[in-house]
Amino acid sequence: MMQATLDVKGMTCGHCESAVKGALENLEGVQTVNVNLDTGKVDVTYDDAVVTIDAMHEAVEDQGYDVVA
Template sequence: MSDTATFTVSGMTCGHCVASVEEEVSEIPGVQSVEVDLESGRLVVVAPHPVDPALVRAAVDEAGYTLHDAE
């Protein structure tokens, strides 16, 4: 079993931005996979249990971008 959470990230403009977000979010304990789509800003986080959105927000902040709830 796993939980998938989807968010939107704003401020990314290049592949390095995407890599930074993926790296930071991947460091959240328990996270199994992270996918970021540059064009849409879609961030998909998969973990065994729901990840605290505050942790995702902090990780995205750390990378230098802004997290929004998925639309």
């Protein structure tokens, strides 16, 4: 299992947090998602044989938030 931290811009409320968390959790291969609303850091564990960082970026961006690469 791999671990990564995504730096997400624009999450300001609990609903933002839920949207980002849910979008990531819906991706096959993503195991755990922890959102820190104060810092915008999103810690994920995932199977890199199944899902890519790129796919995670897209899933977050599809919810309307920017990801700093």
